[in-house]
Amino acid sequence: MTSETLPRPTIAQTSWMILATSVAAILAGIAALYFVYADRGGEQVVKWFSGDRSLLGIEFTGIWKIILPAMGVAVTMPLIIWLQRRFFPGTEGTGIPQAIAALQIGDRPERKLMLSLRIALGKILLLSLALISGITVGREGPSVHVAACCMHLSGRFCRFHPWLLQRGLILAGSAAGIAAAFNAPIAGVVFCFEEVGRVFDKESVPTIIRTVAIACVIGVVVLGDYEFYGSSNSGATLPLAINGDLGAWLLDMRQWFAVPLVGLIGGLLGGGFGRGVVIGSRRLASSLVHRPLRTGVVLGLALAVIGITSGGSSYGGGHAQAQEMLESAASTGVPIANWGDPLAKAAASFVSLVSGIPGGLFDPSLAVGAGLGQITHGFFQANIAPGIGLPELMLLFMAAYFAGVVQSPITVFAILFEMTGAYGMVLPMMFASMIGAIVARKICEPSIYEALAESFLEAKGVKHLAKSQPDSS
16 A cells, blocks of 8 residues: 555544654653763773873873773773673664664564664663773764664554654654764754665655654753854855955965865775775674674774874774864864874774674764874865865865765765854865765775675575665765
8 A cells, every 4th residue: 555545644643653753752862962971971081091181089190091091992892792792682883784774674573683672772881881991983873773773662652654664763763863963953864865765755754854853952952052063163164256356266266176186085095994894894793703702802902002002092982082173273273183193093993893893983984084184284285275274174084084984975064064063165075075975986885884784684684685775876
């Protein structure tokens, strides 16, 4: 039966649907808010271990500043992997591939392998351990996964329209997870259609918008109506309008030469990273299943080595580091990152992602992009795009590299605009993210989320139930 031939729901049925999805949206918003505080708590723990602050009158100095943060990630990684394999199967990875996989198999009992109360609680617990210990993971993927679980479970409490059970509830949860994680409601809605659903579901739009709005309200009530990276770069822009002097305008327009080159570099690096994660995840899958503790120890030691050699810049998801770079760039215009910082953050993010522990890639990828802008600014200003500001180049690299990793360019420039309020950079970021995604698609096809969703279905033995997603190209 099509939506046109189905009987119209009664007012009571509609009211119950709205109530059930609203409660689920509130729970999704609370989970995202909790992850914000867990992330902040992790930042403080890492600072304490690193000797940058004291706690309860205790301050670490000397060799302990190096040993303790490294021990934190080295011990916690195998612990999370063991707990995951022993008690919480289905919590693997970012969580976004599970949402995609759940859409692909449709409204079947096998969805409990991807979306359940146990999986949601496990995701919260295991991500908390990762964030507190300083492992390099973001929180957007788990926010999406928990929100999708909440929305999926709401379908048990009343009769929903078939299209909501098939796709709408999961799309709404995916949108709410991204939106609430970053206070980016527009990007959340875009992401659920561009990457998760890969088709515009008009019938589900009211539920998606309502879920996103309610989930975001939870965060705004507690944290205020904030920009994720602050508003210090809201005035960033590249010149475009002709203001009288044609010669001066042509000279200013040289700043735009950075856009295609940054898009190319970001696409190559981001696409290469995505391909590496997909290949690495597949090669480690057997070891994680059959030798989880031993594999976890090796991966934890790898994170510790990266942390020590990078001077600690690899620890944590990357939000605080990216924000510090952006705020410093806006106030001084002088880079504060060194050449090893983005490399270390990318390497630690790679290890965390191939381990399969709960954790996202948004924060680390954006931190890598910000670092790339910092370390290349002098070269671009002197040779490619004279006059380009440090904040502008950073935003371009963040857009290009991030789009290269996730291959969702509309989401990328939308979320960066909402994170920074840099309206003047929307057009440059559109071009940079578009080029980055096109280049990355030649390197990593299918995209990282789609490939990981396919691997997840295969690992769970339900790949034969999957329906191919609409082509997003």
